[in-house]
Amino acid sequence: MDMMKQFSLEGKVALVTGAAYGIGFAIAEALAGAGAKIAFNCRSQSNMDKALAAYAEKGVTARGYIADVTDEAQVADLVAKIEADLGGIDILVNNAGIIKRIPMLEMTAEDFRQVVDIDLTGPFICAKAVIPGMIERGHGKIINICSMMSELGRETVSAYAAAKGGLKMLTRNICSEYGGANIQCNGIGPGYIATPQTAPLRERQSDGSRHPFDQFIVSKTPAGRWGEAADLMGPAVFLASDASNFVNGHILYVDGGILAYIGKQP
Ligand code: NAP
Ligand code: GCO
Helix, strand or coil, X not given: CCHHHHHCCCCXXXXXXXXXXXXXXXXXXXXXXXXXXXXXXXXXXXXXXXXXXXXXXXXXXXXXXXXXXXXXXXXXXXXXXXXXXXXXXXXXXXXXXXXXXXXXXXCCHHHHHHXXXXXXXXXXXXXXXXXXXXXXXXXXEEEXXXXXXXXXXXXXXXXXXXXXXXXXXXXXXXXXXHHHHCEEXXXXXXXXXXXXXXXXXXXXXXXXXXXXXXXHHHHHCCCCCCECHHHHHHHHHHHHCHHHCCCCCCEEEECCCHHHCCCCCC
């Protein structure tokens, strides 16, 4: 039996949201490498232009669309354009997301709502837009990009943790509601990954020393390092492919072991 065939995405159409850079870009590159046709969206034209050049440099043919995942009309238009350009969407990666690091008592309800809107309502809107077509075609893969904060809290990330915890349960609920239509909905829970989103946590101090949080995360990670977006490429291909057809409602943590580790005795 040709086992590698199970991981092939030849002939599949994948939408990766928020894939102008960072984790989404790496996942889109991985799915393309397994044979998928790639569509991605983001909000800013300048990010889109830079992303298209970066994809081309990697030899990836990606189609980019400007769409905000929190806007139902824009998402409906996005799905219609992709279907016209590439065909029905077989794989949705709900990657677009933001974080606001603000102590809860200083966080406004507006700040809280914006994070939840993008990180949780956005994936709901995008999944709702693609599931009918997946049901019609008799198959579909949805991958929600969760987080360590789907399981753990920490100071200043109340909205983000609430949203990512909710995204874990939305993943399980899509599995429950549409597993019977041969739709597999799983999550990837990245650990701490070196992307623009975490750059503030890694920036050098004025005396040239490493950021305290940088040192903290490395000490909490058995792998002894920050993750790279590339560490998520294989897990994404697995969950997007036939190799995972009996995996559903699962959050695959790609965290270098953080969740398993109580931490080194000081
Ligand atoms: P990032 O570098 O900040 O990239 C976020 C991407 O999402 C950008 O392309 C951004 O482009 C897009 N985006 C943001 N809001 C959007 C919206 N409303 N509609 C459409 N696109 C939107 O973040 P990242 O580190 O790659 O993280 C990607 C995902 O992984 C997020 O869901 C994040 O929560 C999650 N995650 C990250 C880490 C980590 O350590 N980095 C760990 C666990 C989970 P525009 O601004 O141009 O729209
Ligand atoms: C933070 C970080 C984390 C990562 C990621 C960890 O401020 O704690 O941004 O939240 O982004 O979600 O899995």
